[in-house]
Amino acid sequence: MEFEIKKYVISHMSNHGNTRHFIKLYDENEHRGILRFIDNGTTLPEPTMNRRGYITLNYYQEEFINVINTLRYEKPLYCHFLDHDVNHGFISTSREDVGDEE
Incomplete structure (x- = not known):
């Protein structure tokens, strides 16, 4: 399962357990996923996808x-x-030419 990230929203959390930041990911119209950033050194939860593809x-x-x-x-x-x-998730670019200067 994959989707193109078109938009995102950054949230800096206060007093939300060991989560410090969220980045909500959107395609053109819909909230499709979230990136959670937790304290270094704590147990990193596995990535998940629900039945709706979130x-x-x-x-x-x-x-x-x-x-x-x-x-x-x-x-x-x-x-x-x-x-x-094992569940595995990541964000990535597409194939790019060498020296694309990004």
């Missing part, structure tokens, strides 16, 4: 700026969920 990916806090920079500077971007032996 994807939740979990990252450590230390990855927040890297993910923000990817959202800012790369296009197109995709959110993926793979349900094999």
